[in-house]
Amino acid sequence: xxRRGLPLLGPAxxxxxxxxxxxxxxxxxxxxxxxxRATGPPLTPPSYRFPLGTDSAGRSVLELTLCGSRWSLLIxxxxxxxxxxxxxxxxxxxxxxxxxxxxVLDRVVEWFVILPQLPxxxxxxxxxxxxxxxxxxxxxxxxxxxxxxxxRAAVLAVxxxxxxxxxxxxxxxxxxQLRHHVLPAVRPVVLATASxxxxxAVLTETTxxxxxxxxxxxxxxxxxLHDAAVTGAVTAGAWWCLLPPGLALIVLVLGFEASARLxxxxxxxxxx
Amino acid sequence: xxxASRWVGTAVARLLPVLLLGFVLFRLLPGDPALALTRGRxxxxxxxxxxxxxxxxxxxxxxxxxxxxxxxLRGDLGESFEYHRPVWRVLAGGLGPxxxxxxxxxxxxAAIGIATxxxxxxxxxxxxxxxxxxxxxxxxATPTFWLGLVLLxxxxxGAGPLPGLFPVAGxxxxxxxxxxxxxxxxxxxxxxxxxxxxxxxxxxxxxxxxRASLAAQRGAPYLTLxxxxxxxxxxxxDRHAVPNALLPTITVLLLNIGVVVxxxxxxxxxxxxxxxxxxxxxxxxxxxxxxxxxxxxxxSAGVVTTTxxxxxxxxxxxxxxxPP
Numbered sequence: 001x002x003r004r005g006l007p008l009l010g011p012a013x014x015x016x017x018x019x020x021x022x023x024x025x026x027x028x029x030x031x032x033x034x035x036x037r038a039t040g041p042p043l044t045p046p047s048y049r050f051p052l053g054t055d056s057a058g059r060s061v062l063e064l065t066l067c068g069s070r071w072s073l074l075i076x077x078x079x080x081x082x083x084x085x086x087x088x089x090x091x092x093x094x095x096x097x098x099x100x101x102x103x104v105l106d107r108v109v110e111w112f113v114i115l116p117q118l119p120x121x122x123x124x125x126x127x128x129x130x131x132x133x134x135x136x137x138x139x140x141x142x143x144x145x146x147x148x149x150x151x152r153a154a155v156l157a158v159x160x161x162x163x164x165x166x167x168x169x170x171x172x173x174x175x176x177q178l179r180h181h182v183l184p185a186v187r188p189v190v191l192a193t194a195s196x197x198x199x200x201a202v203l204t205e206t207t208x209x210x211x212x213x214x215x216x217x218x219x220x221x222x223x224x225l226h227d228a229a230v231t232g233a234v235t236a237g238a239w240w241c242l243l244p245p246g247l248a249l250i251v252l253v254l255g256f257e258a259s260a261r262l263x264x265x266x267x268x269x270x271x272x
Numbered sequence: 273x274x275x276a277s278r279w280v281g282t283a284v285a286r287l288l289p290v291l292l293l294g295f296v297l298f299r300l301l302p303g304d305p306a307l308a309l310t311r312g313r314x315x316x317x318x319x320x321x322x323x324x325x326x327x328x329x330x331x332x333x334x335x336x337x338x339x340x341x342x343x344x345l346r347g348d349l350g351e352s353f354e355y356h357r358p359v360w361r362v363l364a365g366g367l368g369p370x371x372x373x374x375x376x377x378x379x380x381x382a383a384i385g386i387a388t389x390x391x392x393x394x395x396x397x398x399x400x401x402x403x404x405x406x407x408x409x410x411x412x413a414t415p416t417f418w419l420g421l422v423l424l425x426x427x428x429x430g431a432g433p434l435p436g437l438f439p440v441a442g443x444x445x446x447x448x449x450x451x452x453x454x455x456x457x458x459x460x461x462x463x464x465x466x467x468x469x470x471x472x473x474x475x476x477x478x479x480x481x482x483r484a485s486l487a488a489q490r491g492a493p494y495l496t497l498x499x500x501x502x503x504x505x506x507x508x509x510d511r512h513a514v515p516n517a518l519l520p521t522i523t524v525l526l527l528n529i530g531v532v533v534x535x536x537x538x539x540x541x542x543x544x545x546x547x548x549x550x551x552x553x554x555x556x557x558x559x560x561x562x563x564x565x566x567x568x569x570x571x572s573a574g575v576v577t578t579t580x581x582x583x584x585x586x587x588x589x590x591x592x593x594x595p596p
Contacts, residue, residue, distance in 0.1 A: 115530070115575075118538060124297065211417075254410065
């Protein structure tokens, strides 16, 4: 599934989103997306002045979509760092040290892999106030185990290699083995998994913000869609409020998935 | 006997954490219930202590957890704040619609995914493969609730020249006689958009696993034999390769039930489908913590149990999965 002609399309797409997220505040004056101070007429279809139309508060959907990438990516990246950090650490511990402790960790991982994401997130949203915390927790708690499972398999494969036996025979300690031999060998797997986790994290952030569990004061793709559903833009058939944030998200997710495949296919001998 | 006791052990090891998580989320995190009960009224420290004692909150956490376990296992999930009925009664009403929606969508998703995946995996890298796998991956990257909203606007509300063809909310027509004549047909008519949404997003899982599984069968000697018998290409694929490739797909079908449940929750919210997910989402607004708690336990325990059954079933039918 790697497109031969354009191998860098995925990373280029992700880079484009990052650039947009960083530059958005320079292009769009502060306060223009404040629903109280918005200047446009409410719910107008795309026009010359508003290329993607306006939402019910009279804000430009184009500007909302550009700005929305900031919060969606920030939450996605933070949750992914938490999930991949924890998942990789647990995988290294259980894969390298093994023993009864490793077996217990494996059971814990197995259980968290099954935990259904959305019911857990909704339950969390019921007991915590809406904001970044329930969203981050919901994504991290339901994602780390998937990372741990994939990375653990890679760690076990490396542990069985003869060169690690040689290193051990030469008297290397656990820290040396992990830092100089195991970790570099599983790094491509960790990166590829991180890219997939990031795709899933941004998707979930959007879903949770749409459900109203996110920070209500932030503009994100999910909150734009939440507003569209709550203020009646959806029942009025205002398709221009709906399509841009969703399509932007789909392209970003596909970009992350393409990047993961690219990282996974880098000739390395072990990673396939 | 040994197998049965091992199974019971696994069941306890998988279900106890669900209850532990429910205890932490709904008994420890929401703060002090004694303070919540006296909200707005001045209370002395003695009165608070008496309330805590009456609620058993001054006991050690382990005792509280054991009491909680006892209550949940007896089916006592408390009373809904909103409906003033036992929580299990409220949830029982949502179970049927959720099973109907998730079940119908899974049947469609599996049928479509297996059919397209088999064609794609028969010639990996071919034009059919690129087109169908690209479509599946794009739909898989789509947020379920968003696709639901788009279908709702396009086919429910009607955008531009399109008229509204399907109902946008609920499971039955509010006005009798507004929909198709028979009740079952009415439900089916309401089911179209939610099932279409869920199927479109979910079928990629089955497509991808079937594609990989069938691609692994290519070149196997038994297929050469089937060709030598004079079977046509489609016959070799459908009668010989597909049955062998089907088992991993069925296992995935059951193991990924958690993903299906998450998708169902999102679809239920968009289409106001009166299932467990919609009940839980609605309980967020009130907030109706007992219903939220019950829905969480029921959905999570359901997913955990299904995966356990899936494991056992797959091992029963596929000797390759049994431990040596």
